[in-house]
Amino acid sequence: MFKANEEYLKLPGSYLFSTIAKKTKAYTDAHPEASIIRLGIGDVTQPLPGAVIDALHKAVEEQAHAETFRGYAPDLGYSFLREIMAKEDYAARGCDIGADEIFISDGAKSDSANIQEIFAPECKIAVCDPVYPVYVDSNVMAGRTGTYDPDTQSWSNVIYMPCTAQNGFTPDFPDETPDMIYLCSPNNPTGAAMSRDSLQAWVDYANRVGAVILYDSAYEAYISEENIPHTIYECEGARTCAIELRSFSKNAGFTGLRLGTTVIPKDLCDRSGHALHPLWARRHGTKYNGAPYIVQRAGEAVYSPEGKAQVRQIIEGYMKNARFIRESLAEMGYEVYGGVNSPYIWLRTPGDMTSWAFFDHLLADANVVGTPGSGFGPAGEHYFRLTAFGSYENSVEAMRRIAKM
């Protein structure tokens, strides 16, 4: 008789979002007249930019003609997209990243989950707490994390780096030396962005201890402050210690269309001198058949002058919501973080309420749904996440209701 993969059986259920859905449904069943405002969403709501739509139409039309029809895409991505990214995302910022170091994929979720495959099972991972759950869960599936303690919500073989108001939501170097370090800046869920000096210190640390940094820059487009790096390759020495994950989801609204990239510099080698770049190329070639041609053309359009202007406008819309939410909550006396370089607002619950008690309070007394911070890790307890992905009207109405609670 076959046997299921035991590592998968170790995963605790996805408690956070199923509990939110259950509690919200129970409330709306009991109060069918309530108009609920959802500020828990981690998805964009604005339609795709016009330049993207035009590129999609054009690419679809090409598929009707033998001369322009495209079958399988190259495993690693079309060079038109890799080249424009090398130029716009890296060369334009003074970073030395070649088009052939950029791998095109269907998004940062799958790449951030799959990248661990090219590392040895005994590698020790370090993650921020609170954290985007994919980093830990994918390592659980790979059997790298030891045993789970439900009381502390932690795995015995994972190094947790608490990120709280005390350290400005930027992790301190851990006592124990990790092999793989997951960093996400601007951060989901805390909304914090690492300064150039902090990120440089992490790059120096990784090079010193022989660790690799897996850097998730999905929210790069939301950066508004000068001293925040847009890519880890702005830091000196990053080519020998960092892999960067990028996404078209949160900037250009590709959450449904699907497109992302992973950058692996050719200089990045393990301690025995094995380069990682060919391993990921081999992995892509075996397990992945390329992002669709039409979607890669749509991605290219994001870098056109019209595309850039349209994306800027969408982001400014979300950031207007973020600013309104942040400033309103601050005026009401809440301790508020994020929302400056990120669409996420991270607030301290009032009166030391637990994250879930505040969730219930907000749902019942303001009909607003958010996300309890403790759902992202123990250090998220007493915090709460709101997002700026709703409409401006709903953001304003939600703040009006919260002010009256």
Ligand SMILES: *Cc1c(COP(=O)(O)O)cnc(C)c1O
């Ligand atoms: C939304 C998000 C992504 C993007 O994932 P895609 O698969 O590209 O849509 C990546 N990392 C974090 C932390 C996110 O919140």
